[in-house]
Amino acid sequence: MDKKQLTETDIISKFVLPAIDQAGWNSMTQIRQEVKLRDGKVIVRGQIGVRKTVKSADIVLYHKPNMPLAVIEAKANKHEVGKGIQQGLDYARLLDVPFIFATNGDGFVFHDKTNPSALETEIRLEDFPTPTQLWEKFCIWKGYTSAQLPIITQDYYDDGSGKAPRYYQLQAINKTIEAVSSGQNRALLVMATGTGKTYTAFQIIWRLWKARQKKRVLFLADRNILVDQTRLNDFQPFGQAMTKITGRTVDPAYEIHLALYQALTGPEEHQKAYKQVDRDFFDLIVIDECHRGSAAEDSAWREILEYFSAATQIGLTATPKETDTVSNTDYFGDPVYTYSLKEGIEDGFLAPYKVVRVDIDIDLQGWRPTKGQVDQNGELIQDRIYNQKDFDRTLVIDERTQLVAETITAYLKRTDPMAKTIVFCNDIDHAERMRRALVNLNPEQVAKNDKYVMKITGDDELGKAQLDNFINPKKAYPVIATTSELMTTGVDAKTCKLVVLDQNIQSMTKFKQIIGRGTRIDDRYNKLWFTILDFKKATELFADERFDGVPEKVIVVNPERITDEEDTHFIDELNSVPEDENPPAVNTIADPNGEYNTEAWPENGTGAPDDEESEGSGYIKYRVSGITVKKLGERVQYYDTDGKLVTESFKDYTRKTLKKQFSSLDDFVRKWQDAERKQAIIDELAEEGVIWEALATEVGADLDPFDLICHIAFDQPPLTRQERANNVKKRNYFTKYSDTAQKVLDALLDKYADAGVKEIESLDVLKVTPLDQYGNAMQIIKNGFGGKPQYQDAITELEAELYREPPRSA
Template sequence: MLNEADTCRKYVVPKLIQSGWDNEPHSFTEQQNFTDGRIVMVGDKPKRRKKKRADYLLRVTRDFKIAVVEAKPMYRKTGDGLQQAKEYAEILGLKFAYATNGDGIVEFDYFTGKERLLSEFPSPVELWSRYCEAHKIEDAQKKERLLAPYYRSQGKDARYYQEIAINKSIEAIIEGKKRILLTMATGTGKTFVAFQICWKLWESKWNSRGEPRKPRILYLADRNILIDDPKDKTFTPFGDARWKIENGDAIKSREMYFAIYQSLAKDDRRPGLFREYAPDFFDLIIVDECHRGSARDESNWREILEYFQPAYQLGMTATPLRDDNRDTYAYFGDPIYTYSLRQGIEDGFLAPYRVHRIVTDVDAAGWRPSQGEKDRFGYEIPDGEYQTKDFERVIALRARTQAIARHLAEFMRNTDRFAKTIVFCVDQEHADEMRRALNNLNADLVAQNSDYVCRVTADEGQIGIGHLSRFQELETKTPVILTTSKLLSTGVDAPTCKNIVLARVIGSMTEFKQIIGRGTRVRDDYGKLFFSILDYTGSATQMFADPAFDGDPLGIEIEDGVHNRRGSGSGKGEGDGQDQELPDEDAPRKYYVDGGRFEIATHYVSELDPDGKQLRVIRFTDYAAEKVRTLYPTASELRVKWSDLEQRAEIVAALEERGIDFESLAREAGQPEADSFDLLCHLAFNAPLQTRRQRAEQLRRKKPDFFGQYGPEARAILEELLDKYSEHGTTQFEMPEVLKVPPISEHGNVGEITGIFGGAERLKEAVDQLQVLLYAA
């Protein structure tokens, strides 16, 4: 009757070694975690769920996994672990799954769809041969390129989904696929994936013409920040092979090129710098943020991609197929791999979020000028009712900006005044107005840190870029708040950003998900496990209601109860390498109103439904009641389990897994003195509610014989335990910790106290019986 650990040690590992899985370059890893564990909020505190862990991962080389093995104890059936092995294989993108009890082995082959019973594991050579045969990879050089090692930097191993994206891309390239698309959520490391693809091809001397040389690769995007960051950070191992194409110079002596479309495209002065390179000059073109214009049929930038038609072209995007990026998918084809925001949050690699919906009274009711009212510059304001979509585009209401700023400043006072925050405003002018308001509301901190609030827009130029660089640094305290319009909506890696503020309408799902991506990075070492979205325009509420949205928030806190779902528009343009601020010639005149005062109203909460699929407006207490009924259908069943200390711990853990802690629940219910069990029964089954003190007095009154069976000092200790429960709850029954604090510790040390009861077992029996009687009725 060997347990699983003994079975693995005595039988599974020897079988793997016997089949050659410990011979270089082949290997296997034991007890390998491949997710970080989803982050859930338990009250106001983030907590990770369990990580997914494979018993064994088989590797053809260090960087190429090929199979997963799940082991069960020898007394289990051979195939008992196969379903789990298949689940893990599918997540990890592996084509072979094995289950074993140390005696027999069951194999599932995803290429053939067949299961078979084995007495020993296939050898690495056999599995690799079957893999290559299924993929029709016959050329030895192609096999070598697929197995080329990653670039390894200290503490930067590829995550499982990154390995899938890298390997699938290399496979597609060596198999001759000329248009390739990767769809990976913002914050999941697209740049890292692109680098490793380039590195493997560069090191193995792949190129599109089969010549004996390293490839020439172009990394292409539409903003300097999307080019400069990768070039100067992630791609530094390429050393002097790197070159940025700019200033009209068509340098041709390097191998790793970086460029924005604007530096290559035609304009009024020239036919386009890209024409100075031969159409087949580049072997591979990486198109970052490829949904942002390059693949649109009417785009001038499309001409660049079509000119370099002989090159392999790899597009990278964070957004699944939608109407506003259909051209991208038509050009590149279906993605060879997709890793969604939802999956990133589920795996614990991306931070979940809370959404605060805040409505000013002017957003709720609209704004209308008085008859003949003139703006700041003496222009008469046209009569009409102006709504959220008009604010800061047609009507600039200074009082509204100040109301938003006051609320944001107060929110940060109540949470963390040094939490990195990005405020998305309507335009550069609005960003400056917001910056000034936030500066003055935080003057005490600004007096100590003059860059506490900064604007980062195109007008700020390199000064703004400097603010952004310091904001991105992990160790810098300031800037804390950045106001912007569009410059920071994409391509900005800010790992410790905790607040995303929407002070402008976001009409595009693609742009919305890019903006949300500014906060999705997780940094356990800096306490960044979730982030907040403060929505002052209704954009988040509208986007979360879209069935195409694929990320689960933790819940929405809505201030005022008004779902502001007014329409919105979004400008389109191809950018200038910086912030997209092109004037709209058809836009109406903008009017500026300086007077008045606006406020924020009330507050309620939206949570995910029981399946975690949709948002619905419910109270936290209702949510908790539903979860309790799901886990424990009757109050009597809950009572039996609650009376036992070990089973009670299981109940607490199960509720915490679902984001429920008793301190928050009691606070939300307005019952801080209630017994936790009674509170659960009251909310879930409408049972009468008792306080802890009432329950303790009821025990003393109804069960005096229980206390009477003990001597005076033992009886006094039990009475003190009951008093501590009345004050602090059931945690006071945890042994031996409670014996070490007054007043119980005044009876002696732990050994002396247990002696009063006749030993540790007798003490445990007494405390257990006390709890059973406490919850007997």
């Protein structure tokens, strides 16, 4: 056996796995092959999105399932033994493990982070470490005590389906368990919307509960939908040990309690249901979306946490807050783990976005009433300049609403009329008017199903009843949801493809939550990316460093302005006021199910929320029509590799990508001509994000990838595929072949002209018309060319002739 002729797979099966097995590793519980750690970033241009191909870790070794210890990266024997070490280091970083092995089958290069004095050494195959040796070194490296080990080694929940936590979920779970087992009573997890915070929380609770480290658990959320989704989905394995607290009654017979903040407390003493049990009743509390109520010291929800102050408390958030008066880290401490939106998109677990910014003339130029002008209700309109912040909050212009609705409708008709869409409006009144405008603009769709457009807000029982159908990928209707606050968070709309922003948003926390409605990926329904249609310049927040960096600065308003009987719902709109301005008064409206609609009152208001016109309150929302309103322009921006929004065509994006791969035109032509299969280069560039379909649409559908590259990257005028095929036929070089072979080659040229080089490089082309008239594939190869090697030589020569014609000089 010539070892150097073996493939990487052969090296693993014949040398690496036997060495690991001999060292005592259990193949069922401690060894996993081809461990895919990332999903592959989605690249979007135009209406096309494709995933970049990602490599898998060859082998990951575990102490026990979901507790990784080491990474092994193997290469074919023709490579040096340590060639895979850098690749292995990348995987080890994701898994947070200190041991990396690289091998070519001759031995191992062992990178050992626990031994800085001998970081990398070479060891023989037969000297591979045992599980006990690596585990003991790992425990010392981590600083585990003997008291921690029973907790740290507690099994994960396994439903038998093969589902395993993603690498970042493993880190979040394991680091939290480590912190709690070491005696840390406050912990903060920061994970982007759509990355599985609730599943992560479940595994943390499960392991602590099963280890009997924590016996009674309280999971707190602020919306019924969040509690119910948690109970029915991720937390379902708790079974009969779990209950949802209702009727302000805490039943001590259960061990796992799920509750709304509002169900446990209130301004009146009799509403403080949490006091029904002793202060030491709960020994673990997990707070979902802890950037809200629990962040503020004077919030009513904080009193629950302070009452159970002896319990371990874990906060979950996608958007932590840090200010002089509101701080997650002051209470919980620095995050034990952070996984950002940018990381999620780069890994391919979250959907990237395309932004379409729409500028409307009156938004930018403002609108002023004529002297003495009254609105549709006969109210005298205050004489001042109204601008973007006023529209649909203090002043309604019907034509503006119509223009926004027309733009949304046109986009959906141009792309996919059945794409799930959320339209974020300023208040409930705005959401209703937008619903009506969209209904009138889509009569054919509404005739098919009157739930094509639905208003889903806190005050609308019919609309709220359709929320589950909206987020269910299997339900086609509703398609478009107009909303105000209800759907800003806690709505797991995996197939939402269009997020419309017609709401004044200056709060980074709220902006992140709204963007999170579109960031989930669902491959089954071809949801790989989404579009943000922005009418209010909200997407300028993408340029703010706080979007994926420093936590947001927040302003808190005086709580005495809040008067609801139920406890107050957090207000993201509070954060929209700069520090040097007077904050708005705030109110919340509770519905019977514990859901809250929250609005910030305008500066000139006296206490009425925006979606109500309180008689005698002094607050008026003017409404006018007959105003000329038009779009000044649209700008399309894409998420780039640095996590920024760029305004560029796919042609520009591709040029940059190609210039990284090929230093010059000559360099590219040489590599293309030397390639045994041209399709290999095409596929390799596709993995780097070159979307050939989008490129062909933008530049020319009848161009070969060779000419597309020459044209885009090096400014060469291209030849079409038909021109290249005709040039070969004119040379008539294949007269040396048999009559059958000539006919086959001539037909292959036609196939190339129609579909490209991939067509002629596949043997499957011999099975289709008109080539099948010469026999089956084997008959054509044998009778026409004398055998497979000769046929392959003929294809190579055909390709050489196709690309013999140099790119035209510019």
